[in-house]
Amino acid sequence: MASSESGSQSSNRTISVSPPWEQSEKKPPIEEPTGSKDHVSNDQPGTNPGSVPQEKTQETPHTSVTPSEKYPNGLAVLTVFFGLFLAALCVGLDRSIVATAVPKITSDFNSLPDVGWYGSAYLMTTCCLQLFFGKLYAEFTIKWVFLAALAIFEVGSVVCAVAPGSTVLIVGRAVAGMGAAGLVSGAIIIIARSVPIDQRPKYTGALGGAVGLAQVVSPTLGGVFTDKLTWRWCFWINLPLGGVTLLATLFLVSIPPTPRPDNTKPSIAGFLQRFDLKGTLVLIPWVICLLLAVQWGGTQYAWTSWRIILLFVLFGVLFLVWLWLQVRSGDKATVPMRIIKQRSMASATVFMFFAFAAFFIITYYIPIWFQAVRGVSAYQSGINMLALSAALSITVICSGFVTSKTGYYVPQMIGSTVIASIAVGMVYTFDRDTTDEYWVGTLVLLGIGVGLGIQQPLIAAQTVFERADNAIATSVLIFTQNLTGAIFLSVGENVFHNQILRQVGRAAPQVDVREVIGAGASTLGAVMREKYPPYADAILTAYNTALQHVFIIPLVTACMMVFGVVFMEWRSVKKARQAAAAADAERQQSG
DSSP states (O other): OOOOOBOTTOOOOEEOOOOGGGTTTSOOOEEBOTTOTTOOOOOOTTSSTTSOOOOOOOOOTTOOOOOOOOOOOHHHHHHHHHHHHHHHHHHHHHHHHHHHHHHHHHHHHTOGGGHHHHHHHHHHHHHHHHHHHHHHHHHSOHHHHHHHHHHHHHHHHHHHHHOSSHHHHHHHHHHHHHHHHHHHHHHHHHHHHHSOGGGHHHHHHHHHHHHHHHHHHHHHHHHHHHHHSOTTHHHHTHHHHHHHHHHHHHHHOOOOOOOOTTOOOOOHHHHHHHOOHHHHHHHHHHHHHHHHHHHHBTTTBOTTSHHHHHHHHHHHHHHHHHHHHHHHHGGGSSSOHHHHHSHHHHHHHHHHHHHHHHHHHHHHHHHHHHHHTSOOOHHHHHHHTHHHHHHHHHHHHHHHHHHHHHSOOHHHHHHHHHHHHHHHHHHHTOOTTOOHHHHHHHHHHHHHHHHHHTTHHHHHHHHHSOHHHHHHHHHHHHHHHHHHHHHHHHHHHHHHHHHHHHHHHHHOTTSOHHHHHHHOSTTHHHHHHHHOGGGHHHHHHHHHHHHHHHHHHHHHHHHHGGGGTTTOOOOOTHHHHHHHHHHHHHHHHHO
16 A cells, blocks of 8 residues: 655655555555655546556645656667676676586686685676665766666676686676676666656667576586586676677767756766765675675684684674665765655665565576586586576566556566465475475476566555655665575575585485585585495485575565565555656647
8 A cells, every 4th residue: 555655855745556456445645755756646436447446546736757868769778778688697607607617717827715706806896886886876877877887897708718827817806796786777777867757668678678687597507618618618608708898888879967956067076075985984894894794604614613703793894884874875875765765665675675586596496407417417407497587578578568568567576475485485396305396386486476477566666755865766776685595695605505514414424524525516416326335325315305405595585575575655656657748748738
C-alpha cells in the first residue's frame, strides 16, 4: 500500500498509486517522496491499456513537471544499447571467468599463495570506487565519465593479458576493477537518459540479462579459453567487446551534464568543493577491512584469530564513522541520507542485497555439484547451466517488457520472491539420485524466479528519483550488488570448507580430508575410486551433504527478499512520460 510520506528536499507533489486491489476502495493519497520532482501522476481511468486502473485524480496548484527530454532515434538507441550490452557482458565475465583459469595461472607463475588476490584485488577496487563513480556521473558529462571507466577497465585487462608474473596480474586485476566500478552503473544511467522512462525497463532488463548470462557462462568460457587457447584470452576478450562499446558511445551518445540545483557548470573546482573527501577516505578502508575479514576468516586464519577480530573491529568503527559523516554532510555526502531514507530506495536496496546473495552462491556452487556429485566434466556442467542462463536471460528481458507495458514493477518482485524461494528450496533437495528432469526443471524455475526481479530495484530507483539523484541511486544499488557478491561467496566458501571437513570426517574417518579437498570437483569421483574404493560412495554423499548446507544460505536469503517487497511503493513508470507530454502540450498551447 502506498503511504503518504513527505521529503524535506522536494517541494513538488507526486500522486502515489495503491495496489490494484485497494483502488476500488479509496482514492490514492497525495505524497511528497524525496527527490521525485520529475514524476507527477495525472493518469485517468482507461487512458493506459494494460496499466492498473485508477480513479481520477487532480493535480494541485503546486504540482510541477519536468518537460520531456529529446531522445535519440531508434537506430541510434539500438546501436548504443548494443555497445552498452557488451560492456555489461565484459564486467559480468570478468567477475568470475578467472576462477576457471586459476589452476593454470598458478602453475605458470608458481603462485599458489596469491590465488585469493586474483579475485580480491578486483572486488576491492570495484566496491571502493563504485559510489565515487556515482558522484562523478552526477557532476560531469556522463559520456566522458563512462568512456574514462571503459578505458581504465581495458588498460587493466591488457595488463592482465600480458602479465609476466603474479604481481603484475594482481595489479591488472585491481586496475580492471577500478574501471568496472563505473561501467554497469554508467550503462544504466546512459539508458536512463537515452529513452523515455516507460521504455527503460526493457533496456535495463536486457542489460541485467547480459550480466546474469555472463555470470553463468563465464566458468565454461574460461575453461574453453584455458584448455583450447590460453588463459590470457580470459582478458584479451575484453578488448574487441570494449572496442565496439567505445565506438558506439563516442559517436552516438550525446547527453548533457546532469543539471544541478545551483545551475553551475561542471568544473573540477566545483566538484572538489562538493566532493565528500572525508567520507571517501573512510569508506575505502571499511570496505577493505570487511572484504579481507570475510575472505580470510576460516580459510587462511581462524575466525578467532586476532587478525580477523581486528579487521571486524576496524570495519565496525570505520563504518559507524562513515555513517556519521554521511549524516553530517547532507547533500555533499557520498550517499545523501535523503536518498537512502526514501522508502522505495530502501526497499530496493534490501531486495537487491538478498536477491544477489542467493544468485551468486547458486551460480557458483551448482556447477560444483554437477562436477563433483554427478561426475560430469567442467564443460558439461557449463552446458547443464544453460537451463538456468537461458531461462534467466529470457525472463529478465520479458519482465522489462511487462513493466514497460503495465507500468508497474512490484508484481514482478512479488513473483520473483515466491518463485525463487521455491526453486532454491528444490535445489536444496539435490542429491546423487536426482533425475535429469528434476534438475533441469529446477534450474528453469530458478532462472524465471531470479529473472523476474533482479532488475526491478533499478527501475524503482529511476522512477522515484529525479535526474539529479538517479546517478547516485543507481551507484548505491550496484555497490550493494558487488559488495553482496564478495561477502556471500566468502561466506559460502567458509561453510563449504568446514562442512567438507565435518561430513567427510564422519562418513570416512580413514580418509585424509585434505586429499578430498585437493582432488577438485571435476576429478573427485575418479580420484576417490582410485585411492579409496570402499569409501568413494560415502565420500560423494558427504560432499553432497556439504553442498546442501551451503544451499541453506541462498534459501534463507531468497525468502528474505520479501522484506524488500512489502515496503515498496506502488509507482508507475508511465506517469512521468504522460506528465512530461502534458507539460509539452501546455507549453505549445501557451506559446
